[in-house]
Amino acid sequence: MPATQHYRDGQRPTLTQFLIEQRRRYPGASGDFNALMLDVALACKTIARAVARGELAYAPGAGSGVGTSTDQVNVQGEVQKKLDILSNDIFIRMTEWAGHLAGQASEEMDEHRAIPDGLPRGKYLLVFDPLDGSSNIDVNVSVGSIFSVLRAPQEAIDSGRPLTDADFLQPGSSQVAAGYALYGPTTMLVISVGNGVHGFTLDHDVGEFMLTHPALQVPPDTQEFAINASNSRFWEPPIKRFVDECMAGQTGPRGKDFNMRWIASMVAEAHRILMRGGVFMYPRDLKDPAKPGRLRLLYEANPIGFLMEQAGGRASTGRQAMLGVVPTSLHQRIGLIFGSKNEVERIERYHREPQEQPDTEPLFAVRGLFRD
């Protein structure tokens, strides 16, 4: 059933109206899920406001501003920005109170967080990256929030036992919903509740997210790829091969020219790919053997992977479908490749056939494209 079936052409439903529409598919639904999604949307609107105010939110004075790092380091060993911490607090506060959540986990919290005693406890788990791309805050480039909704194990709900990390370690295929907010020139919320991917634009005049991009589809082919090329010396052979072939363009084995992009804000790259296709790679590499990839499985790779698959694209580690990976820890890192299906499948094929070498000059070799 198309998501907007009950709306006439030219009508533009709000997020609330859209969610009510979706709920018709589940006549027994309690409404908790819709309430949770609306709380997440409210958190995103609030963060959008803080991001948009930028330096104006702070008193004048050196080092007081929006992109300033704090002296706090998160569990990943990354220095937290003021806005990382603020966004995390906003997510926690706005989603904890109404009885739809059992617990929360986030990039910015070492441990999961059970809903505190005294507040009603619900059946969902919310996992989030409150501010993705936060290294871009001080240069005014798009950032975003990413979230994933899981169901708490039924026996934990029934028994009321304390949650454990293990309750969160569910494969991406178990996600009930996922999405992101993008704080760019316009603020957008892009979600999937398991019935396609739908984009909403924040109308600041009325304070509502309006459905502007229903039923997004990632084109299966592309001539655009995104990777941080400064890591090229650490790439594994399948990734080297793929990028070399793209760079060789029309004269190489692909027979067509490619464009390269790198925003260093994955949420913005995911959005571009949902709008016009492309392939994003932050693959497993040899940079730091202790870190099998840069991005985090539960609150970056899985929600974006869910959106890609729901939009007809693909998300993978290179070796297996992302949504099939069973997590082993809350902050697990993983190699992530997503976007246009045919390109992601090609990269997966290169992982299965690493011995095959491209018949092009390697990108960074002595006589490669980046050297004379």
Ligand SMILES: O=P(O)(O)OC[C@H]1O[C@](O)(COP(=O)(O)O)[C@@H](O)[C@@H]1O
């Ligand atoms: O600095 P690099 O290596 O290009 O990494 C950029 C990547 O790091 C991230 O910013 C990680 O997310 P956080 O900002 O939430 O830590 C991604 O959005 C982005 O793709």
Ligand SMILES: [Mg+2]
């Ligand atoms: Mg992130």
Ligand SMILES: [Mg+2]
């Ligand atoms: Mg972050």
